[in-house]
Amino acid sequence: MHLFATVLTYPAPSANYRGESELNRTIIQKVTDGRFDYPIISPEAMRNALREILAGYGLPSNRSRLHDEEQLSVTFADYPNPHVYVDDFFFGYLVAASSADRKAIQKKVNRDDFTFKRDSVLRMNLAKGLEPYRHNAVFTQSPLAADGSAYKNATSSALLHRETAVTPFQYPFALNLNDCAEKPEWTRALLKAIGELNEVAGNHARSYFEMAPASIVLRLTNSLVAGYSTYGFQKAKKSDTYEFPEVVDGILHQEKAADGTMTLTPDYPGSEFYIGGRIVKEMTDDRIEQLKAQGVTLDRDPRRLIDIVAARALGGANS
Numbered sequence: 001m002h003l004f005a006t007v008l009t010y011p012a013p014s015a016n017y018r019g020e021s022e023l024n025r026t027i028i029q030k031v032t033d034g035r036f037d038y039p040i041i042s043p044e045a046m047r048n049a050l051r052e053i054l055a056g057y058g059l060p061s062n063r064s065r066l067h068d069e070e071q072l073s074v075t076f077a078d079y080p081n082p083h084v085y086v087d088d089f090f091f092g093y094l095v096a097a098s099s100a101d102r103k104a105i106q107k108k109v110n111r112d113d114f115t116f117k118r119d120s121v122l123r124m125n126l127a128k129g130l131e132p133y134r135h136n137a138v139f140t141q142s143p144l145a146a147d148g149s150a151y152k153n154a155t156s157s158a159l160l161h162r163e164t165a166v167t168p169f170q171y172p173f174a175l176n177l178n179d180c181a182e183k184p185e186w187t188r189a190l191l192k193a194i195g196e197l198n199e200v201a202g203n204h205a206r207s208y209f210e211m212a213p214a215s216i217v218l219r220l221t222n223s224l225v226a227g228y229s230t231y232g233f234q235k236a237k238k239s240d241t242y243e244f245p246e247v248v249d250g251i252l253h254q255e256k257a258a259d260g261t262m263t264l265t266p267d268y269p270g271s272e273f274y275i276g277g278r279i280v281k282e283m284t285d286d287r288i289e290q291l292k293a294q295g296v297t298l299d300r301d302p303r304r305l306i307d308i309v310a311a312r313a314l315g316g317a318n319s
Contacts, residue, residue: 001177003218003313004226007194008233008242008279009127010214011168014039015138015207025161028133036132039165041200043124046171046211049200050122051087053193059086059186062093079109082118086186092120121179122190127171127211130235130242136164168214168242172230177313184314191310195303213302215277217244218309219268227268233279241282247273248287251294270294276305 015028030037048065055061062085066073082089095116097105106114140160145152173194180187197211215233219226232246250267257263270291276299280288288298299305 001220001222001313002224003175003177003220003309004172004230005174005194005216005218006170006172006230006232006244007211007213008130008170008215008277009168009209009211010278011131011166012209013164013166013207014129014169014209015162015164026163028163028165030133031126031128033128038131039129039133039167039169041127041169041171041211043126043171045200046124046127046197047091047120047122049197049211050190050193051091052199053197054086054090054186054189057189057193059189061085061087063087079105079114080118081111081114083113083182086183086189088118089183089186090120090122090190092118121175123174125172125230127169128231129165129167129169130233131165131167133163133165136166138162138164168233169211170231170233171211172226174226180314187314188310191306192303195306213277213306215242215244215279216275216302216305217247217279218274218276218305219272220274220309220313221272242279244275244279248275248291251296252290264294266294270296273297274299274305274309276300277302 015026028039029042031040032038051061051063052065055064062077062080063074064077066075077085080088080093080095095105097116102116105116138161140162142154142158142160144154144157175187177187195212200209200211217232219228221227228246228250232244233242234245235241236243247268251270251273253265253267254262255265271294274297275291280298280300283291283298291298297305297308299308
């Protein structure tokens with residue numbers, strides 16, 4: 001069984017996800033799609049936030065971030081062990097070692113099941129803004145530390161230039177639930193963490209931007225692929241709402257028969273789909289009833305929907 005999902009965040013001003021800096025200008029990372037550049041957030045940043053959320057839940061984590069170092073730094077509690085550490089289990093690892101070092105490490109670890117690398121069980125891709133970057137900037141000023149100050153970060157005042165975008169982001173994730181069978185409670189915790197994903201790294205966390213779902217579309221299936229665009233959220237042409245037309249219209253697809261009658265010929269089995277959040281709140285009652293008739297599970301609360309999916313995938317009260 002496989003779980004595929006696409007998360008859409010709420011729109012908000014974003015200046016906290018940056019790439020390189022040019023002098024006092026902080027740069028939003030972007031990708032070109034067609035004729036426009038769109039702001040992006042790396043899956044590594046989201047995975048790091050998930051790692052810290054899972055540790056905050058009290059689950060054992062091997063890697064932790066050191067925040068007061070001169071450069072980006074982490075520390076490891078032990079050699080990787082996916083049976084003991086939640087981050088080693090879900091996010092994978094690599095121990096870079098030469099042939100000689102490998103023998104010494106294997107002797108030190110003394111575990112028959114020890115491996116020097118493990119693929120990530122959680123698959124993610126870039127979070128991409130729905131609105132293109134339009135060369136907006138915000139200017140703030142860093143003050144001069146006056147004479148007599150206990151310490152000085154700068155000898156003069158500086159004007160800070162931050163690229164800014166106002167957009168929701170969408171990002172996909174996928175899980176092979178057979179790979180998660182060993183740790184069902186950890187998997188529940190991971191899905192819960194995605195449902196309340198926040199504090200994704202960037203701009204020293206000075207800006208507040210939630211990566212938790214405003215809307216979410218999930219598919220629980222035996223198929224090895226999602227079968228639709230995992231970046232399928234689109235802004236509606238005549239309103240400020242967001243839709244997922246490929247899936248919703250595909251489930252309700254009809255074809256005209258020779259006698260002129262319309263016959264339902266869905267592109268996807270509705271019973272495999274779960275749709276929640278703002279996208280449901282903005283649907284008409286008729287559309288909701290049509291989707292329910294095809295077996296789609298809908299919920300106005302995306303976190304409650306994730307709990308339902310987790311229970312059906314892993315067993316539990318809502319299954």
